[in-house]
Amino acid sequence: MNCTEFEAWLADREMTAGLPARFEGHLADCEACRTAWRGERLLDRALSQWPPVDAVPDFRDRVVAELSRSTHTVQPFVSPQRRIRSTRWLAVSGSLVSLVLVAVIGGRLSFDSYMSRQALDSNGAVANEMNWDTAVGELLATVQGDYQQLTTVASTGLRPSEIVALPRLVDSAVGRELDSGLAITGPTLETTPEATVPASRPSLRSAFGFLGEVVMVSGGGAS
Amino acid sequence: MDDDARLAERCLAGDPQAWSSFVHRFEGAVFGICLRMLQHRQDAEDVAQETLVRAVKHLGRWDAARRLAPWVMSIAVNRCRTRLSQRRSITHLGEVDQVQEETPRAANSGLAEELELAIAALREDYRASFILFYQQELGVEEVAEVMGCPTGTIKTWLYRARKEIARKLVDRGVVSEAGDELYGI
Numbered sequence: 001m002n003c004t005e006f007e008a009w010l011a012d013r014e015m016t017a018g019l020p021a022r023f024e025g026h027l028a029d030c031e032a033c034r035t036a037w038r039g040e041r042l043l044d045r046a047l048s049q050w051p052p053v054d055a056v057p058d059f060r061d062r063v064v065a066e067l068s069r070s071t072h073t074v075q076p077f078v079s080p081q082r083r084i085r086s087t088r089w090l091a092v093s094g095s096l097v098s099l100v101l102v103a104v105i106g107g108r109l110s111f112d113s114y115m116s117r118q119a120l121d122s123n124g125a126v127a128n129e130m131n132w133d134t135a136v137g138e139l140l141a142t143v144q145g146d147y148q149q150l151t152t153v154a155s156t157g158l159r160p161s162e163i164v165a166l167p168r169l170v171d172s173a174v175g176r177e178l179d180s181g182l183a184i185t186g187p188t189l190e191t192t193p194e195a196t197v198p199a200s201r202p203s204l205r206s207a208f209g210f211l212g213e214v215v216m217v218s219g220g221g222a223s
Numbered sequence: 224m225d226d227d228a229r230l231a232e233r234c235l236a237g238d239p240q241a242w243s244s245f246v247h248r249f250e251g252a253v254f255g256i257c258l259r260m261l262q263h264r265q266d267a268e269d270v271a272q273e274t275l276v277r278a279v280k281h282l283g284r285w286d287a288a289r290r291l292a293p294w295v296m297s298i299a300v301n302r303c304r305t306r307l308s309q310r311r312s313i314t315h316l317g318e319v320d321q322v323q324e325e326t327p328r329a330a331n332s333g334l335a336e337e338l339e340l341a342i343a344a345l346r347e348d349y350r351a352s353f354i355l356f357y358q359q360e361l362g363v364e365e366v367a368e369v370m371g372c373p374t375g376t377i378k379t380w381l382y383r384a385r386k387e388i389a390r391k392l393v394d395r396g397v398v399s400e401a402g403d404e405l406y407g408i
Contacts, residue, residue, distance in 0.1 A: 042334075
């Protein structure tokens with residue numbers, strides 16, 4: 001027997017359990033374990049004398065009076081079975097509401113995308129060989145704020161036929177040099193003769209970075 | 224339906240007699256926990272009252288498949304923890320004087336009084352577990368439920384609490400060094 005084994009036994013010891021004979025030899029030689037055991041026995045005795053706390057006079061009356069004052073806030077009793085049923089019903093309702101929301105939002109986005117496409121198509125817009133459904137629709141759904149700003153720029157005096165490229169205006173993109181050769185400065189668009197769409201079809205990844213900048217409006221180049 | 228559920232239902236129906244029975248049944252345990260946790264009689268009375276009122280008001284949330292006593296005690300322990308935490312923050316701000324500790328006095332002072340002192344010096348979670356297990360006589364699983372910990376943690380806490388108290392009792396000379404406590408009481 002050693003200290004570790006004795007301590008393991010102490011940790012699992014039932015209260016008032018006596019010392020097993022197998023530890024007697026170890027305790028006779030080990031001062032630390034002997035002291036620990038002495039403390040345990042003493043604790044047993046203290047616990048056996050541990051008195052309950054005295055009751056507080058008129059405590060019950062005070063609590064009942066307090067309850068009477070606030071009876072209207074007592075919550076109704078709900079049995080566990082009923083609570084489970086309520087929880088299930090809540091989960092089902094939540095799922096249905098989520099589905100309806102997804103359907104409504106999805107439909108709205110599709111509709112906006114379709115309307116935007118129709119509007120641009122009616123102006124003769126083309127998308128430089130890119131797939132409208134996967135690119136422009138998604139762009140317009142996510143950058144409606146930019147589109148609003150774009151409209152403002154377009155209304156500053158430039159005729160649609162003069163606009164060779166409509167830049168994607170992201171946040172405060174004003175002043176940023178674009179790869180396409182456009183420089184956006186304030187509310188006006190300055191174009192350079194090289195401001196054309198790249199000849200090669202961009203990859204999908206670069207398309208999303210560049211998409212707003214290559215929405216082409218037909219009707220000729222800058223005059 | 225067992226006694227707990229019947230009592231709960233009557234309490235929630237607003238029966239003052241049921242409230243009185245409820246309070247009578249739990250006041251000793253709840254006040255005992257509060258006093259030993261908070262070490263302050265007035266605070267303990269306030270928190271015990273708050274606990275019982277809260278318990279009655281929220282009996283609808285009690286799971287009737289479990290025993291009522293541990294559920295009530297868990298409210299008491301949580302209220303005590305909140306009060307201790309408020310006390311600590313107030314003390315840190317220096318707005319009030321240090322709370323004067325009032326260890327519950329035992330009728331037969333001596334060993335029991337030394338025990339109270341040793342318990343008062345325990346860490347908060349050890350103290351709560353010790354009181355619930357040794358005084359309220361909850362099982363380890365129930366203590367774990369009240370404390371929101373795994374049973375293994377509670378066993379460890381109980382052992383450490385016991386070890387700490389035992390060491391204090393020995394250090395304070397409650398036992399003679401002659402070793403006459405060694406093999407029996």
